[in-house]
Amino acid sequence: MLIRLADVSKFYGSKLVFKKLSLELPAGNVLLLVGANGAGKSTLLRIMAGLSRPSTGEVSLDIGPEKTGYVGHQTFIYAKLSAVENLRFWAGLHGLDTSEKAMLEALDRVGLKKAAFEEAGSFSRGMAQRLSLARAFMTRPDLLFLDEPGTGLDKRSTAVLHREIEGARERGAGVVWISHDVSGDLKRADLVFAIAGKGCGYFGPAADYVPTGAVAEEGA
Numbered sequence: 001m002l003i004r005l006a007d008v009s010k011f012y013g014s015k016l017v018f019k020k021l022s023l024e025l026p027a028g029n030v031l032l033l034v035g036a037n038g039a040g041k042s043t044l045l046r047i048m049a050g051l052s053r054p055s056t057g058e059v060s061l062d063i064g065p066e067k068t069g070y071v072g073h074q075t076f077i078y079a080k081l082s083a084v085e086n087l088r089f090w091a092g093l094h095g096l097d098t099s100e101k102a103m104l105e106a107l108d109r110v111g112l113k114k115a116a117f118e119e120a121g122s123f124s125r126g127m128a129q130r131l132s133l134a135r136a137f138m139t140r141p142d143l144l145f146l147d148e149p150g151t152g153l154d155k156r157s158t159a160v161l162h163r164e165i166e167g168a169r170e171r172g173a174g175v176v177w178i179s180h181d182v183s184g185d186l187k188r189a190d191l192v193f194a195i196a197g198k199g200c201g202y203f204g205p206a207a208d209y210v211p212t213g214a215v216a217e218e219g220a
């Protein structure tokens with residue numbers, strides 16, 4: 001198992017988001033995290049990624065936190081640095097090859113080679129998102145957390161994203177993924193965890209998951 005959650009609950013103040021969620025993710029599996037708007041998907045992902053604490057319950061990782069990667073709504077890109085400089089900074093932090101060739105290869109994989117030397121602050125949302133993805137994938141994490149990484153991506157970049165997710169799975173990494181296109185991405189997942197009614201609505205094989213189609217706001 002890469003990660004294990006046991007009876008994880010989360011309150012914001014006195015507001016309960018979800019209670020007693022338990023799951024396990026084996027290596028080489030892509031898990032789709034689903035639920036209605038406001039069900040707590042991003043909150044759960046942040047707890048799994050160690051960015052937020054559960055109110056009660058346990059999260060255990062079987063790998064070092066440095067072996068995980070996270071792509072969230074904020075891109076954490078340095079606006080004054082070029083795409084190459086952004087990646088080089090990240091690569092340096094992780095002890096990776098910082099040569100220009102390596103940076104250009106990473107940017108080429110997400111279709112950003114032409115913009116390699118432009119200031120990242122001038123990038124469109126989709127370009128910034130692709131730079132974030134290049135950064136997350138370049139460390140080859142064993143466990144990757146993705147919060148709607150496809151938002152703002154064009155068709156070609158979406159294909160790149162799907163290829164990278166598949167590549168991560170093939171090398172035995174785990175992926176926990178909140179997708180904005182659940183019905184389209186079910187076929188790319190091995191497992192589904194659904195948050196429903198502030199609890200677990202489903203946890204099992206993606207092939208057996210029946211989407212509810214519910215988009216109603218949870219609770220409030």
Ligand SMILES: Nc1ncnc2c1ncn2[C@@H]1O[C@H](COP(=O)(O)OP(=O)(O)OP(=O)(O)O)[C@@H](O)[C@H]1O
Binds near residue numbers: 012
């Ligand atoms: N930092 C916070 N402080 C207080 N309440 C929060 C905080 N973050 C999220 N919430 C609330 O917790 C609930 C769950 O939010 P979360 O973003 O995790 O849901 P989600 O399923 O990812 O939603 P969406 O599909 O809309 O992105 C929502 O009611 C949200 O308003």
